[in-house]
Amino acid sequence: MAVEKSVQGQKPGGESKKGDPKWLTPTEMAAWRRYIVASRRLLEALDSDLDQHDLSMADYEILAQLSDAPDRRMRMAELAEISMLSRSRLSHRMKVMEDAGWVKREACPDDKRGFFAVMTPKGWKAIVAAAPDHVASVRERFVDKLSKTDQIVLAEIFERVGNDLRSEIN
């Protein structure tokens, strides 16, 4: 890219303190570009598919995790950890969904600073209504385009990528 040439051109014959940037090779660039472009588009498409149920992908994720928890309640910290959300993003979505009547927050009796996220019957109804359409979208746009081998390889790669990010995002 033009930017790469320009950055290299800034230090003719010399070396910066950090060393010259290690630009991506063509094979690395192809993997990165196709992954990032497709993923951004996929997230937008899935979000837009959920519009008919007045849910975003993040909301769906929160409700799905709560629906599997005992008594449909979970500590906020644990919910952030298990879901795809940073704590700040989770707090924001919880506030929006609290206004919609789908979840509520309750103080933990044994931890002054802690809160539970609790799904309401209305929230349960919302996710039960959305689930069949959402899984159909995920199939059509992603899962059904993968061979069994693709699925196994992807799970392995993204577990590796995700694990190192897990501890950072808070």
Added chain:
Amino acid sequence: MAVEKSVQGQKPGGESKKGDPKWLTPTEMAAWRRYIVASRRLLEALDSDLDQHDLSMADYEILAQLSDAPDRRMRMAELAEISMLSRSRLSHRMKVMEDAGWVKREACPDDKRGFFAVMTPKGWKAIVAAAPDHVASVRERFVDKLSKTDQIVLAEIFERVGNDLRSEIN
């Protein structure tokens, strides 16, 4: 998941018009969950890495594309197509970056409804400053975790996934 059982439970012995939802198998679910969780975290981490340069991932993408175009200018429609952005998202980011003095919009002389996105010298300076740090983040968080085979497989999979979404997002 609890939701899946509940949806199935709603139609005991019967069938809905659309047929019962085809829930994900454990292998499909592992691929989907690990991919989506890691990708959301990766995007957040890369966005946050770019904070020091007052750029978002979307902004970086727009500037990178413009920096490769002749005269650092491109039709808005083409820029949306080539980048990872929907047209509405592109318009929004262009407005923010126009206020920052990094880009400007110019009417196309031969097309009354069309606009060019043009990168300013200030925009060029911004991306040249950000590029070495950004490529280092992309390497550290993603590319350097992939074997050569992983890279080839990912490029192939996400080209397939992305192509079908390309025409939709506008």
